[in-house]
Amino acid sequence: MRRLPSQTVCSSCLIAIRQRPLPPRISQPWISERFVSLRQPSKPRPSRMVLSNQVYRPPTGGKSSRPRRQVEGPFGAMNRTVANIDPSRRGPRPRTGSSTEGAKKNDGPRDERKALKMQRALASVSYTKRMSLKDRMGDYDSFDQFDLLPKIKDSLCDELFKGLVDIKPTPVQRLALPAIMGQSAPGQPQKKSSEMESFLLAAETGSGKTLAYLLPAIDALKRAEAEDPDIKAYNERYAAEKEYQRTSNFKGKPFDEPHPTMARPKVVILVPTAELAQQVMNVSKKISHVVKFKTEMLSSDLRPQQIQRNLYGPKGLDVIVSTPHLLASIADSDPNILSRVTHLIVDEADSLLDRSFSPVTTSIIERAMPSLQKFVCCSATIPRKLNNYLATTYPKMHRITTPNLHAIPRRVQLGVIDVSRDPYRNNKDLACADALYTLGKDAQNHEGPVRDEIDVRRVLVFVNEREKTEQLAEYLRGQGIQATALHRDTPEKRPGEILEVFTMAQPLTIKAPEKVGRSRKLDNVKVLVVTDLASRGIDTLAVRHVILYDVPHTTIDFIHRLGRAGRMGRRGRGIVLAGNDDRKDVVAEVKRSMFMGQALI
Numbered sequence: 317m318r319r320l321p322s323q324t325v326c327s328s329c330l331i332a333i334r335q336r337p338l339p340p341r342i343s344q345p346w347i348s349e350r351f352v353s354l355r356q357p358s359k360p361r362p363s364r365m366v367l368s369n370q371v372y373r374p375p376t377g378g379k380s381s382r383p384r385r386q387v388e389g390p391f392g393a394m395n396r397t398v399a400n401i402d403p404s405r406r407g408p409r410p411r412t413g414s415s416t417e418g419a420k421k422n423d424g425p426r427d428e429r430k431a432l433k434m435q436r437a438l439a440s441v442s443y444t445k446r447m448s449l450k451d452r453m454g455d456y457d458s459f460d461q462f463d464l465l466p467k468i469k470d471s472l473c474d475e476l477f478k479g480l481v482d483i484k485p486t487p488v489q490r491l492a493l494p495a496i497m498g499q500s501a502p503g504q505p506q507k508k509s510s511e512m513e514s515f516l517l518a519a520e521t522g523s524g525k526t527l528a529y530l531l532p533a534i535d536a537l538k539r540a541e542a543e544d545p546d547i548k549a550y551n552e553r554y555a556a557e558k559e560y561q562r563t564s565n566f567k568g569k570p571f572d573e574p575h576p577t578m579a580r581p582k583v584v585i586l587v588p589t590a591e592l593a594q595q596v597m598n599v600s601k602k603i604s605h606v607v608k609f610k611t612e613m614l615s616s617d618l619r620p621q622q623i624q625r626n627l628y629g630p631k632g633l634d635v636i637v638s639t640p641h642l643l644a645s646i647a648d649s650d651p652n653i654l655s656r657v658t659h660l661i662v663d664e665a666d667s668l669l670d671r672s673f674s675p676v677t678t679s680i681i682e683r684a685m686p687s688l689q690k691f692v693c694c695s696a697t698i699p700r701k702l703n704n705y706l707a708t709t710y711p712k713m714h715r716i717t718t719p720n721l722h723a724i725p726r727r728v729q730l731g732v733i734d735v736s737r738d739p740y741r742n743n744k745d746l747a748c749a750d751a752l753y754t755l756g757k758d759a760q761n762h763e764g765p766v767r768d769e770i771d772v773r774r775v776l777v778f779v780n781e782r783e784k785t786e787q788l789a790e791y792l793r794g795q796g797i798q799a800t801a802l803h804r805d806t807p808e809k810r811p812g813e814i815l816e817v818f819t820m821a822q823p824l825t826i827k828a829p830e831k832v833g834r835s836r837k838l839d840n841v842k843v844l845v846v847t848d849l850a851s852r853g854i855d856t857l858a859v860r861h862v863i864l865y866d867v868p869h870t871t872i873d874f875i876h877r878l879g880r881a882g883r884m885g886r887r888g889r890g891i892v893l894a895g896n897d898d899r900k901d902v903v904a905e906v907k908r909s910m911f912m913g914q915a916l917i
């Protein structure tokens with residue numbers, strides 16, 4: 317029988333692909349009228365930032381797998397089929413054809429923009445691999461099947477998902493929880509591992525990665541606490557002192573012996589921004605209300621006294637959420653601060669291990685390594701560079717990836733407005749205001765949960781430059797739109813408050829206007845004009861619409877920005893404003909990949 321070449325799709329798969337339901341077409345006239353002609357790029361250009369297509373297994377290769385003719389050294393020239401000419405000594409390239417224009421194209425400097433490259437689907441995750449992942453996920457379809465402490469399970473119903481019924485673990489949680497805890501099958505007890513284990517959690521945006529790493533870490537923390545002789549002795553002294561004070565009507569100083577965990581956390585979670593630190597700390601705090609442990613955050617927007625209090629509070633410290641720079645500088649002055657860490661989590665690992673953050677993040681990892689039991693890297697996007705780095709630094713790392721990694725879910729639709737055409741003629745500000753007015757008008761047709769009230773739409777507008785946030789927000793305000801700018805220099809304290817409107821899950825409504833007037837004032841839309849500051853990890857559950865004012869520099873930015881809408885199974889819509897200076901071919905490829913449900917690699 318003739319074998320199919322590896323790239324060929326077999327006929328049954330083709331039928332399955334064709335039978336997949338297609339997302340409904342965008343019905344808004346303003347999108348269809350000004351729809352960009354999505355041209356196929358004639359030749360894909362290389363990218364400097366490429367997503368990995370083999371996250372589920374470490375990349376193979378390296379020196380040993382290179383053909384001998386490519387290897388340096390005495391045997392390097394064997395079996396060559398072409399002349400071994402040093403490229404630096406090669407003469408000028410012969411020009412093809414007579415066109416000087418064409419020659420310029422060949423010899424000119426390469427486009428150094430961080431262009432996108434999305435020619436391939438997640439081809440190397442084979443169908444068998446995908447099926448086996450799906451089968452494994454099916455094993456755990458309730459939180460009760462995990463060997464978590466009962467209090468932790470209670471905290472899910474009583475605090476985190478209060479009011480929700482039938483909470484099921486998400487795919488990444490079904491895979492990660494048993495793997496990190498060492499649980500072999502549903503209902504089975506955990507098995508302790510004597511050596512340090514490392515994990516890579518790679519799953520789509522808004523898929524519940526925070527709980528996937530937090531629940532096993534807290535479970536291990538509480539189990540270790542029950543066996544810790546220092547904590548046991550402290551608790552006994554505390555109880556005895558309390559009893560003495562009660563019986564003897566004691567009026568002196570209360571028991572003020574510092575807790576053994578003071579400034580010695582066991583769980584450290586590193587995140588890239590203060591806003592994300594606050595969000596993860598809020599989740600951890602909610603669990604701590606039921607499970608009882610001490611959790612704090614460290615970030616640059618806290619005052620020094622507050623940082624001191626968070627670290628050296630007499631009640632101890634178990635879980636700390638921090639940005640790396642601050643923690644590294646504290647560790648410089650108090651080297652023992654990381655001496656008891658058993659679980660270290662690097663959230664948004666591709667950011668924290670990239671060129672700018674890497675030295676400081678790795679310094680923390682190295683300091684914590686002697687006591688470390690579990691090391692978890694977590695991200696929705698795994699660039700090849702990070703993939704290779706992890707494969708060489710942590711060769712035994714357990715790779716937990718979900719089948720749809722690097723794909724934007726099909727429930728998120730992408731519309732494109734070509735702002736180079738009439739009536740905008742490259743006026744992106746006007747196109748943005750128009751898009752927001754259309755969203756507002758559309759929302760007026762949807763009644764809120766209370767009669768005579770309408771929903772308020774919360775929209776994120778992403779720009780590439782910090783300066784543009786203020787400028788655009790001011791323009792939109794001038795057009796009667798409630799717009800706020802958020803960037804790294806937004807005055808202290810405000811980012812949390814500003815973001816709250818967009819992160820709270822509760823519906824936001826206003827009184828329905830008697831009659832939609834002609835005045836240009838949009839009451840039922842709240843807009844946040846923001847840089848990538850809000851694109852990483854911020855859980856904007858309430859946001860269904862994201863406007864990409866600028867075309868993102870990389871696929872990674874596309875995934876994270878669009879990932880703010882359509883979280884946790886919700887529907888969402890992205891709108892890209894594509895101007896003359898933007899890479900429309902790139903937008904077209906993203907749109908096509910999203911339509912096909914393919915990974916953007």
Ligand SMILES: Nc1ncnc2c1ncn2[C@@H]1O[C@H](COP(=O)(O)OP(=O)(O)OP(=O)(O)O)[C@@H](O)[C@H]1O
Nearest residue numbers: 484485486521522523524525526527696853855884
């Ligand atoms: N099992 C679950 N059932 C329902 N909702 C859940 C579940 N797990 C998490 N969530 C909710 O899903 C939302 C997104 O979770 P989370 O912020 O952890 O996503 P993420 O994968 O870290 O996203 P990102 O990659 O953007 O950081 C949160 O509001 C969280 O409360």
